[in-house]
Amino acid sequence: MIDESFTVSQSSSEKNAIQLSLYHSAHLGIPKFCDKLPEVSEKSKNDCQKHISGHTLLIRESAPDYYERLTDILAANKSVLMYVSPNFDIYGRFGDLELKDELKAINLRFGANTSEDLIGTNAVALSVKQSASVWTIGRQNYAQALHPYAFYAFTVKGKYNRYVHILLVTRKENLSPATVCLFRLIEATETVYSSGVLTADHWAKEGLIRTEYGSVRTENILIILGSSGQVTYVNDIFYQLFSTNYNNVINYPLPDVVPELGYVIDSIYGKGIIPSPQVVTFSAIGATEYHVTCTYADGHSADKGFVITAQRMLSVAKSHVSAESGAKYTFDSLVGVSDNFCALKQFAERVAATNCTVLIRGESGTGKELFAHSIHNASNRWDKPFVSINCAAIPRDLIGSELFGYVGGAFTGASRTGAKGKFEQADGGTLFLDEIAEMPLDMQSVLLRVLEEGEITRIGGSKSIPVNVRLIAATNQNLEDYIHSGKFRLDLFYRLNIISLNTIPLREHKADIDALADSFISKFSKRHNKPCDGISAEARSILHAYDWPGNTRELRNVIERGIITMSGRFIETHDLPPELMRNGTVRSMRAQEDTYSDALISDQESSRKKAVAQLMREYDGNKAKVARSLGIARSTLYRILKERE
Known part of the structure; x- marks a missing residue:
């Protein structure tokens, strides 16, 4: 039963803003006494289709169960949710079918524009002006066609300066405490989902942090793809360099936006692998070369889409290898056509896109070091140091200072100023520990602590130094036998063996x-x-x-x-x-x-x-x-x- 005496609580500032807008709309001479809003042209529909927010598409893909339930709840409560672009274009409608048809009949439909200058006072326009959620009920809406309805509008700000206006609609007589609670609950949940706190936008944020292409490094291009390969976000430098706008970018297939990156789609959907880094020249920009990498947005699967970064080539070698990194080989250096070798190479390419620790196992001469170099050069650390050390070649008494460095005067013959160890030298990049099985047991325990805490202490010192290092270890020994004989720590083995890459003897390929x-x-x-x-x-x-x-x-x-x-x-x-x-x-x-x-x-x-x-x-x-x-x-x-x- 409908409570006809129920009224929605509105603040005095909200009511004053409505009255001021009504006066302004009348003063502009906007038609008021019409049964319909202005007609929506085919051009407006097409423009709006192009304008669909990649942000909203991204978050809807990430939480399909939530949006399916939301649609059912809206239908049960005879309500509709509309997505409205920053230009006030309606580009999405969900909820009660009967009400959607009714609103469509008055031209509150896909492609319609809800700006105050066009249709007068309305909840969306006021919400933007007030920077707050706003109710407009019945005659509080300027256009007569909107008088039978109650509207609730709010704005959700996503990450990376993306935002969307949301408009909730129900018939005026359907208003009740339950409806108001539902609309406010939807505002809360949409804020959580659309702002990316729990969904794909969060993963995109993590991708930004991981690739270090946030606001600090504005000279680099960032592109985020949805799981279907459509562009869902590009950063400001992209728009500047390509002299374009979001109408020609968002929700378009990547090859349509940047033809030179078509190989990314071919690799992801044709071969099922993340492509290796490439040096690319964009015709829209000029002769400048960019080092292009692609990673999973969530670090491990295609479900949340992909992050593409293009870093301007400055001192980077054209072989896709940083001249300063120390890693000489790429996956292109790994020669082989057999099925088992190609499968191993593809697996390594997928692993390279993450930051996880890798243990490479295999007989001597099977290319373990080449795989380590290639993983580094295909990762987002490609332009950072690649430091290697052969644990079997360092005397037992020196391996600690080699790995962790030492302070001045720590031991006889030590430099007065001290020295950095391999971990500090590799900070931000990759440390390759070859022949890891030969590391002394006491150093194994220290290494384990460093991996767990992300900090090192120089020999002879007491200060903890944070390090950000990806570790790749390799061995040609049977570590299980070493563990059984007490030569290798089981807990370190578990810590290293997150991803095991087993190189193939030549006799098997x-x-x-x-x-x-x-x-x-x-x-x-x-x-x-x-x-x-x-x-x-x-x-x-x-x-x-x-x-x-x-x-x-x-x-x-x-x-x-x-x-x-x-x-x-x-x-x-x-x-x-x-x-x-x-x-x-x-x-x-x-x-x-x-x-x-x-x-x-x-x-x-x-x-x-x-x-x-x-x-x-x-x-x-x-x-x-x-x-x-x-x-x-x-x-x-x-x-x-x-x-x-």
């Missing part, structure tokens, strides 16, 4: 031997000034048959040796180390002949000629390319061609 060998040939032929066209088929077969106990490092050394010792332009069998043949390689090679191309080994009379004929067509008769593709000497190719005549 032999499909990459050819790609790796070709990469090493390119490198060492230039270093030693000896042109090389490849590896002969027989020598390549030996490489595939060998088990590579020294892994990729051993293959690297074999190829360098072959470049140095070869007498022609191809690495032949006699250019390979004797141990590759002594370990039963010839027998292994013969047992595996059927797995290699018949055109190269097993069928000299037919299959080889067919392969050559096919490649000659593909390469338009370019004999050098055909020989290189088959891995044979050019003289061998000439002989096969002669046999075909």
